[in-house]
Amino acid sequence: MITEEQIQALQSEMEGNGENQAQMAYRILEEMIVTLKLPPGSKISEKALNRSLGFGRTPLREALQRLAIEGNVKILPRSGVIVSEIDLSDQLNMIEVRRELEKIIAGRAARLAMEDQRRTFLRLADDFDRAAQQDNGTLFIETDREFNGLCIDTAQNKYLAYAIGPIEAQTRRFWYLHFKRFGDLQRVSTLHAGIARAIAANDEPGARDAADKLIDYVEEYTRKTLHFMGGM
Template identity: 60%
Template sequence: MMQPMNRPSSLPDVSDNDDEPQSRIAYRLIEAMIVTHELPPGSRISEASLSAKLGIGRTPIREALQRLSFEGTVKIVPRSGAFVSEIDLVDQLAMIEVRKGIENVLAGRAARFAGDTERKRFRELALMFEKSAATNDGHIFVEADREFNSLVVATARNKYAAQAITPIEAQTRRFWYVHFKQFGDLQRVCTLHAFVARRIAENDEAGAREGSDKIVDYAEEYTRKTLMFFGMG
């Protein structure tokens, strides 16, 4: 079985990101807390508490919460504050419908435009996915997948596709963290991701598009399993 996806004992290390804007650091840290349920669905978010915990000013915290609100993981209620959004299981299938087309475009463009630096990193990410499968370590997959998604978007050079996929990926990460251990197949998803990473590294646009579709098809498969388990299929 896949190793348990326990909550991290500490927040992601940001010590090497001195030039990164504080609002972006706050966004990454708060999103990690939401994804791992350190901030569980429905919980109220205190700007003051987050500022003290993260060592970041309240203005960057507020900007991060605005971005998370756009992505749908945070709900801002006038005169009441910010709350972590609930996970809507049925919405996952609607997002998958949209996700397939967008990710197909992004994967194809990433393969078309990837230069030497990007190609090298995609090969390294393929090795990370393969290591995750070989060691049955879901934490390696989470780390590799986050960078893989970001690198695909950056390499594809299409701001409209990037804007469209960002909120979907945010919701998908939360759903994955909660349900994948029970309903997913780590070896299979790692193999699919490694294939796409290698196709992009080879500038194989058709192969990258085909592999991307298979990833989303698999996501739909385990999402339907999850919904059936909860009597929603």
């Protein structure tokens, strides 16, 4: 379970961003689910969450409804709320959609990035390089989270944000379950750095191509995972 200190840190960050209680509850629960602190198949108790997180019933229910729409939990009548299992067989279908969304996001971000955003993308590219050199999964995850948020902000299209959000959550859950065993951190970090540098250069075709190469790799490691897990 997520620690009280981590919860307090998340709440402080979100209050600073002006988020309401339902948004804060959603982000905390999504983080707990994605990082497997609430593992697939586990039952969620609203009363326990109320005690541990300090949110009222209405914000918690709003957060759980949003998580259910995104496929992270299932709300079962008379049975409560259960964290959804990760459907291995559906990963390739999701990747097919993710490929097109990622290319659009990267392309728009490259086209629209202003000078301060371009500087941040260059800094993130350097951080991805450091993660690759140090084989540092924690640094990669932190950098990737900031990178994804900056890409969405820079792309300036709320419909892309709505579409990619649930896919990113499922992608992160798959990562936490399988990447250490089947993935290549140095390669995925380098591929992310390539996208960041293309965006920083306002190179729209280059950014789209770099995003395509990243998803080629994601598909490759997903197929490898499915093969070993008996899914293909």
